[in-house]
Amino acid sequence: MALVGVSGRRAGCYCLRAVRSPLQVPALQLHISKTAMGACQKDFESAVNQVKLLKKDPGNEVKLKLYALYKQATEGACNTPKPGLFDLINKAKWDAWNALGNLPKETARQNYVDLVSGLRSSSDSSSQVKPEADKKRAGYDTLVITSEDCITKIMLNRPAKKNALTTQMYREIMLALEAASKDDSTITVFTGNGDYYSSGNDLTNFTDIPPGGIEEKAKNSAILLRDFVDCFIDFPKPLVAVVNGPAVGISVTILGLFDLVYASDRATFHTPFSHLGQTPEGCSSYTFPKIMGPAKAVEMLIFGKKLTAGEAYAQGLVTEVFPDSTFQKEVWTRLKAYSKLPQNAMHISKQIIRNHEKEKLHAINAEESRILQERWLSDECMNAVMDFFSRKAKL
């Protein structure tokens, strides 16, 4: 852990994967055809332009309607051959257009204009109420915390560093959990901003050595780790992880203390502790064998096997996997429905489930933290961290 003061390995050159539904393109980007003439031509042109400016993705169903109406308005009734059975996207578009039958072009233009006008007013009104309903909590530098629909969302917010967890971030998360346990939300959600859920402990935490030297650093880190994990053990409300992308290290291990784990199919789950000269934390030495059986837990925790979202689901670590293209929409629809369930019943049920094991979990957390305190002083750990900063190693 006695590392030179390294602040970063190289210039950031990662790339955020822009995920775009294939259905987005035609309705949003087609230029107006010269054939779209008639009484409401101007309104139609303006509506086509307004679609491009919508703040909120209207969803595939609406985009299909827009596509169909646009085609009908500009080309008339569908007369192209039906796409093959497995050409799913083009088939959906063709079906939507074909369903309009012989609807006159002018009516299609008017319907398109009406549909866009409805979308605009709902997106305007939602952006007007948002500052009140979805108020960003002040006082956090590394997190974005919002409350809406009885859900408190804690979003890790260091996307350029893959949401690696700094010491400040651990502390802010503890404060955020404390606040969420007392606010009037019914459930609390963790997620990450950007392409990663979290790359785990920020390895620069190891470079900030206090006057007491590396022993003091290891001791302080072990206390921080224990306090951090204790907050998850004791959290009284249903806790949900919305795993938007890859997750590494402690961001994976603490999932065993969550009540629901929803994952995008882009997410991966990686606990490369041996590679880093470290040992499991977050109570995973207990929760993982319990969740997935000892053999699979060993593959992850000792041999560092990285799981896909599907594998993590098969092993019980993940509750449900969603396609990345619909992940946010599906998950938040589900959570909004759950958040309306009677609050006290949910919280009492959580207590009954957790209380059986609370004491045991605290003891395991204390033991894992104590062992890690020693590990952080080992050559194996120091070499692994130095390799990361000297660009020799990446997971």
Ligand SMILES: CCCCC/C=C/C(=O)SCCNC(=O)CCNC(=O)[C@H](O)C(C)(C)COP(=O)(O)OP(=O)(O)OC[C@H]1O[C@@H](n2cnc3c(N)ncnc32)[C@H](O)[C@@H]1OP(=O)(O)O
């Ligand atoms: C006190 C409590 C301790 C609790 C104990 C916890 C243990 C753990 O969590 S163990 C797991 C620790 N995590 C890692 O070892 C991950 C290290 N990171 C990587 O291997 C890679 O960065 C990657 C695979 C996560 C992503 O690779 P890539 O897509 O190529 O992106 P970059 O490497 O270019 O990352 C962009 C940027 O972010 C910095 N960064 C990412 N993760 C970390 C991290 N965990 N710690 C420190 N910095 C990280 C990376 O260095 C890049 O920075 P710049 O070079 O300055 O742009």
